[in-house]
Amino acid sequence: MAARTVIDPQVIVSHEFPQWSFTYSERDVSLYALGIGACLNDPVDDKELKYVYHRDVQPIEVLPTFAAIFPSQILSLMANSPGLEFDSHLLLHGKQDIEIYKPFPSSCCILNKAAIVGVHDKGKAALIEIEILCYEKESGVLLCRNLMTLYLRGAGGFSNSSQPYSYSKYPPSDKAVAAPKIPRTKPFAVYEECTQPSQALVYRLSGDYNPLHSDPTVAEIAGFSRPILHGLCSLGFAVRAIIKTICGGDHNMIKNISGRFLLHVFPGETLITEMWIEGGVRVMYETRVKERGGAAVVAGSVLLSQLKASL
Numbered sequence: 001m002a003a004r005t006v007i008d009p010q011v012i013v014s015h016e017f018p019q020w021s022f023t024y025s026e027r028d029v030s031l032y033a034l035g036i037g038a039c040l041n042d043p044v045d046d047k048e049l050k051y052v053y054h055r056d057v058q059p060i061e062v063l064p065t066f067a068a069i070f071p072s073q074i075l076s077l078m079a080n081s082p083g084l085e086f087d088s089h090l091l092l093h094g095k096q097d098i099e100i101y102k103p104f105p106s107s108c109c110i111l112n113k114a115a116i117v118g119v120h121d122k123g124k125a126a127l128i129e130i131e132i133l134c135y136e137k138e139s140g141v142l143l144c145r146n147l148m149t150l151y152l153r154g155a156g157g158f159s160n161s162s163q164p165y166s167y168s169k170y171p172p173s174d175k176a177v178a179a180p181k182i183p184r185t186k187p188f189a190v191y192e193e194c195t196q197p198s199q200a201l202v203y204r205l206s207g208d209y210n211p212l213h214s215d216p217t218v219a220e221i222a223g224f225s226r227p228i229l230h231g232l233c234s235l236g237f238a239v240r241a242i243i244k245t246i247c248g249g250d251h252n253m254i255k256n257i258s259g260r261f262l263l264h265v266f267p268g269e270t271l272i273t274e275m276w277i278e279g280g281v282r283v284m285y286e287t288r289v290k291e292r293g294g295a296a297v298v299a300g301s302v303l304l305s306q307l308k309a310s311l
């Protein structure tokens with residue numbers, strides 16, 4: 001039986017989520033790094049060992065995309081959100097934006113504050129934008145902001161008027177969901193890397209247990225021939241490519257990350273990330289799957305604090 005769909009925008013945006021904590025240790029940090037491919041193809045890589053191995057007295061370092069893990073519990077909170085019912089099998093991650101305000105400690109207790117800040121009726125789908133502010137619980141310092149867009153297939157068509165419903169707390173709403181403009185010139189850098197067939201099974205241990213990524217039956221119900229990779233895992237590969245090739249291994253240069261998921265990735269496929277530098281400190285990127293004729297799977301931009309003098 002098809003799941004009931006209810007999208008009541010007014011109720012959804014006025015709902016207040018309870019705040020919740022997320023505690024992580026160095027073990028979680030390194031498991032996450034392995035999940036997004038750190039040291040995967042080179043276990044002694046000097047630029048990446050610091051994310052997975054505690055050398056001397058140095059604490060393990062934290063990759064910037066780890067920010068997206070802090071609110072892992074958000075989907076279960078949304079399941080109890082009033083005015084919002086949808087078929088979870090048809091949910092896809094559409095877009096992720098991450099703003100980093102402070103470097104992340106190697107272990108920490110995070111306090112998450114979430115709100116639904118956008119609802120859009122796309123006819124065949126509903127787009128839901130969720131903002132999550134992540135604080136270091138002890139000090140109250142704001143570490144980062146996540147903005148995730150969920151694409152709910154089959155949940156569109158809830159508008160009452162002839163004009164499709166579109167609300168965003170951060171207008172213009174079109175901009176919030178617009179596809180990134182990727183240059184068609186020769187890229188500044190290109191980085192190729194294989195994911196492992198077990199990549200999603202490792203990545204899920206960081207907190208996104210959506211069975212779409214692990215259960216063949218669920219993947220089939222969702223319309224895929226087999227489990228697909230988490231969008232945030234592909235984004236992690238893309239941002240690592242930028243850190244390695246453009247930031248010279250210095251992840252602290254990254255201030256803002258934006259990625260739109262254009263197509264699913266199957267674990268085991270080869271990802272090729274092409275990068276362009278724009279306006280001095282902005283990197284535009286597009287990641288493609290080698291095996292499927294170079295189809296683009298994730299694209300967006302990364303803002304750096306400064307560019308390496310050597311570039």
Ligand SMILES: CCCCCCC[C@@H](O)CC(=O)SCCNC(=O)CCNC(=O)[C@H](O)C(C)(C)COP(=O)(O)OP(=O)(O)OC[C@H]1O[C@@H](n2cnc3c(N)ncnc32)[C@H](O)[C@@H]1OP(=O)(O)O
Pocket residue numbers: 068069070071072073074075091092093094095122125127148149151177178179208210212228229230231232260261262263264265
């Ligand atoms: C830690 C907490 C984690 C919480 C998240 C947990 C969830 C995860 O477990 C789930 C996942 O990771 S799923 C895997 C990652 N995502 C994907 O693989 C999706 C890839 N994208 C697609 O398949 C298509 O682009 C698709 C299907 C998304 C859209 O394709 P089409 O149906 O062809 O849509 P199209 O006709 O091109 O566009 C319709 C309107 O929607 C807007 N839009 C399209 N793709 C979007 C996207 N990715 N993000 C935001 N908006 C998007 C379009 O702009 C269009 O709007 P308009 O008509 O106004 O132009």
